Amino acid sequence: MIKINLLGVPKAKKGKRAAAAAAAAPGEGPSPILLLIVGVVVTVVLLGVWYLSLRSEQARLQSDLAAAQKKKQELAVLETKVKQKEAIRDGFERRVKVIADLEAKRSGPVDLLTMMSNTVNQTDAVWLDSMTDSGASIQLNGQALDVHALANFMGNLQRTGYFKDVRLKQTQQQEDKDLQAFTFVLVCDKKTS
Numbered sequence: 001m002i003k004i005n006l007l008g009v010p011k012a013k014k015g016k017r018a019a020a021a022a023a024a025a026p027g028e029g030p031s032p033i034l035l036l037i038v039g040v041v042v043t044v045v046l047l048g049v050w051y052l053s054l055r056s057e058q059a060r061l062q063s064d065l066a067a068a069q070k071k072k073q074e075l076a077v078l079e080t081k082v083k084q085k086e087a088i089r090d091g092f093e094r095r096v097k098v099i100a101d102l103e104a105k106r107s108g109p110v111d112l113l114t115m116m117s118n119t120v121n122q123t124d125a126v127w128l129d130s131m132t133d134s135g136a137s138i139q140l141n142g143q144a145l146d147v148h149a150l151a152n153f154m155g156n157l158q159r160t161g162y163f164k165d166v167r168l169k170q171t172q173q174q175e176d177k178d179l180q181a182f183t184f185v186l187v188c189d190k191k192t193s
Helices: 016-028 032-122 147-159
Strands: 126-133 137-144 163-173 182-190
Touching: 032 126, 032 147, 126 147, 137 147, 147 163, 147 182
Parallel strands: none
Antiparallel strands: 126 137, 137 182, 163 182
């Protein structure tokens, strides 16, 4: 039977040859093949550990990516819901604004008629036949007994503060035998608030 010593240290043999071999062995050192095998094994083990750490890092990154994608989908759903709620809120705000505008304008015609009634009552010898509100201006058709009454009426309209300009568009003297009267058309431009 043949015995192989893998440690590289020869076993002491009995006799002369054994003494000479024992003296040569401590200076030789380990076998280069053995060192190469150990280096390859260590390299393979290190590469294996590195590969396993990379695989675990890859698995962690993939799970993080999946979690981030799930979170992104949840946020997209929330964003859609928020946009829907904002659209509903904007609709309600528009409705409230329209209602507020209508309530503000509701008193406008009443105030205009009250002001016009008071102005006509303060002026003697003037009667209104019609009043047309076109938004930015008002056209008044009426009658006056004389030119001075018409001038007083125009001055009273100007002093109300409701109009920025009062213009006489047309005037005509009636050919009535019993009474001298004038028909008139006034255009009154409203003040903008």
